[in-house]
Amino acid sequence: MAALLEVRDLKKYFKTGGGMLHAVDGVSFSLDQGKTLGVVGESGCGKSTLGRTILHLCDVTSGQIFFEGEDITYPTRKQLHRLRENMQIIFQDPFSSLNPRMSVSEAIMEPLILRGGMTKADMLAETRRLMDTVGLAARFENAYPHELDGGRRQRIGIARALSLKPKFIVCDEPVSALDVSIQAQIINLMLDLQEERGLAYMFVTHDLSVVKYISDDIMVMYLGQMVEKAPADELFNDTRHPYTKALLSAIPIPNIHNKKKRILLQGEITSPINPKPGCRFMARCRYASPECAEPQVLEEYAPNHYVACWKHKSIS
């Protein structure tokens, strides 16, 4: 069976004054129904742009995107309209992603109106069902976003994304703006919904403990490229890429007895504008050698475990 979503060598470049900004540079992956792909990396690594490009919120520079086996890289207007039913997004900031002048029920109903084909009464009933699904009490129906806290606003965002019964949702840092106790409520809700409806998630985040928790596979991105991708547990237990190692070691663990040795990275992420052809992590990598200036090839180290570092075997 074909994967629900397949992305091949996707590139998204932005034109800037200083040259081409390589936001997403040759990313490939596939995602099955009911599964979650976690995408992690530092700010500016292209993880959000990847999600947005797949949803056609920005145009593709090159590469291919397949959804349910159909090539949707350059969709027609009509095709795109239909795709939106199947592919949705939950945004990071529930404070700025909602229209302040729409009440909760109006906001949730909007996608239904846009799709059309339902009576007003049906839409209202569906809106109430959605509110109930995401745990919003009926009394908030006529409330406006500013009256609600971050957790409830994010529930509106989830209800909107669910309203057209999509098969695939890009979750762009959906819990980063929330407090831990609320974050846990939202993560549980998303897991419940996935189980009930067989949703596929692409979960974009910089929070590595969250991503480990909810993902089946995790992709690590660095400056627009995928440097490592593996099943969640394997990524943590058998980390191959030097960047992934540094990233994982930097997570602060809420335990005072577990003092692990940090791998401190030198310097900061280099510029994504007109990058050199070699390994992009080279400037910060402590294992770097002259050969790293050659383009890196993604190697399948173990089943479904890909690494883009030619010397990963010699540095474990």
Add this chain to the structure above:
Amino acid sequence: MNDNLLEIRNLAVEYHTDDAVIYAVNDINLTIKKGETIGLVGETGAGKTTIAKSILRILPSPQAKLVSGEIHFQGQDLLQLSEKEMRKIRGNKIAMIFQDPMTALNPIETVGFQIAETIRLHNKISRVEAERRACDMLELVGIPMERFGEYPHQFSGGMKQRVVIAMALACNPELLLADEPTTALDVTIQAQVLEMMQSLKDKLNTSVILITHDLGVVADFCDSVAVVYAGEIVERGTAQHIFDEAAHPYTLGLFGSLPKLDATERRLKPIKGLMPDPTNLPKGCRFYDRCPEATEKCAEAPPEDIEIAPGHTVKCVLARKM
């Protein structure tokens, strides 16, 4: 003379708006020893930043009202000082690092000038001497001094936060208030900044109040912890007390809702509900609505602080002496 650098007694702060009174901080007691690092942990709106701003007396006026309390710093009550005397303390003996390095710096002055400005304000030294010391501070936080004449927009987020830290430490403060200093940064940069703060703290023996919601950062960095909930300190103890022997249901709930790297279960254990409305606080325990252990008694009267072990206090009727 005791060895407490800072002593906060019965601090209460309210914000008055047109419609309501927000009880932001209620009867907080907190002491910090010389060289100690204390983590102030809690959710958004718990009152952590209000506590820090009260110490420096930079609460927004006129909405904020300091209702009661004393803040003793090196034997003086900061709340009794004149504005002129207070200015000698701010940035000099007590310095603050703000959460967002993007907005904490002046965009139209060079970073070097901004650090030197702080130094000149509190020390009678020449401009050249102040600039030399500003260069030293930049080097100290790992920024080459050639960048002295650059503007904030030429720096990345992590570098800007280093500049803010250099500025805060420029006058060798006795007490550093760090309000979510790494929240806006990526984990790899956060690790760099925390490592740097740790080594500077060891070198200068500065006391630090670290405000954060990240228990991982606290575990790395703090000697002791105060857990803040709805304007109160609900649990206070050493890092070991809080991480190994936590007794308040809220603290336990916080740990339960964190996704763990070694977790095997498929669901988190969130704390149900939301923090109470600070304009309308319950009369009993403030955690009553969300507490899995709540009894009728909890709703009736606010719980007292109970010391369950030396230095470990818990605001909960269920806490027993160990």
